[in-house]
Amino acid sequence: MTHVHQLAGVAGSRTSEATYAAYYASIAQVEESGDGTVRHRLRPEAGDGTIEVTSLRSGFDIVRYDVAFAGGHRVGYSFPGDHFELEHCVDGRMSIRETHSGAGELRARSVALSPRCATEGVVAHGDGERYRAVSITGTWSGLTSRLGGFGVDALPDNRPESVAREQYLGGRSSGIGHEVGYASPSNFGYAFRRDRGITPAKFRRAHS
Numbered sequence: 739m740t741h742v743h744q745l746a747g748v749a750g751s752r753t754s755e756a757t758y759a760a761y762y763a764s765i766a767q768v769e770e771s772g773d774g775t776v777r778h779r780l781r782p783e784a785g786d787g788t789i790e791v792t793s794l795r796s797g798f799d800i801v802r803y804d805v806a807f808a809g810g811h812r813v814g815y816s817f818p819g820d821h822f823e824l825e826h827c828v829d830g831r832m833s834i835r836e837t838h839s840g841a842g843e844l845r846a847r848s849v850a851l852s853p854r855c856a857t858e859g860v861v862a863h864g865d866g867e868r869y870r871a872v873s874i875t876g877t878w879s880g881l882t883s884r885l886g887g888f889g890v891d892a893l894p895d896n897r898p899e900s901v902a903r904e905q906y907l908g909g910r911s912s913g914i915g916h917e918v919g920y921a922s923p924s925n926f927g928y929a930f931r932r933d934r935g936i937t938p939a940k941f942r943r944a945h946s
Contacts, residue, residue: 742860746816749876750797761813762789780805787868796884798876803869811863816856822878823852830869833862844871854878 743761747753766778778789787805832844836859844850
């Protein structure tokens, strides 16, 4: 039976940092880089590929997945309502099973956006299946504060809980900036450039 790794806690909390550290240590070796990115290279017994984590000054992390797990891979999660995560699948697929919402699948050009309510479940990868994705993690409260600090118009999350939970199980990737609260793509680009000193497109090319 495939071992189920566990992640828990809101981003930035001791619980979250401890569970993520234990998770990465169990499957990968760390490679430091000069640009603030930490690269976790999978051990041969765990599979092939890397998980790269770049911590932003705003308290958010950008996580890039380019992995193919050996023997399949399962990660259990238990996150409080303030946990924010937006994951955009570039290639491959990842199964999602949420306790209250049911099952879904994240595929190429689709996104999973966490709802503003507690979530609990399991994500799974198939044996040897390549999965490439980019994830932004942080807190909903941090996102609201960050938008306010920019003076950028933000959209409230008025989605009914049932709809928000369904979107957590994977949706099309149109209007990602709008989904996380930016009134327009240009506002999203402005916020990203102010935080990283580089446009989203240049950042993507530099880390592809």
